[in-house]
Amino acid sequence: GAVVSQHPSWVICKSGTSVKIECRSLDFQATTMFWYRQFPKQSLMLMATSNEGSKATYEQGVEKDKFLINHASLTLSTLTVTSAHPEDSSFYICSAREGGTTSLYEQYFGPGTRLTVT
């Protein structure tokens, strides 16, 4: 089956610094990638949708200047948390899918990245 990887799997950073999380589709071309945030024992909250080569579409309430998303290739998307604060600590999960916005292809999820801001 299709595999999506995330790196790093966990990261600890100091308040005020920036951290980059990578999401890669290993064996398929991901036209569309999604970034989610998950708080402990809660559901996934969609942060943004990105299509390869174009700007990400952010969900309402998500700060686009704080959570920078780049989908530069069909196998790689990055999420950069800029000037991180403790309230940004969370579990970040990406997913990837072949095809565009109306595609019926399956979404495949990465293993997640645990971010802790001290």
Next chain:
Amino acid sequence: AQSVAQPEDQVNVAEGNPLTVKCTYSVSGNPYLFWYVQYPNRGLQFLLKYITGDNLVKGSYGFEAEFNKSQTSFHLKKPSALVSDSALYFCAVRATDSWGKLQFGAGTQVVVTP
């Protein structure tokens, strides 16, 4: 707007007994429905989906789900639960015109006791 309700925060079942995890949805138009499972500190694993066709969908690890349009439900079932099925289960819906976005339910913790 689309929404998903998973009315039970937790489901407890003894190993070998049937397992049911409930899900109801609200969406404009035809729904695409999904079930995912999440183990601690891991991403989501796909179990099954309903797009069209037969209302009974069979998926991974012996799970199945039945799409019921009149009741707007998509309950997940397994005839005989295993201890290893203990995990967090998410139901998700996607409307055909939703730009591919999945709306997840709150999740149901399944605990299977030996």
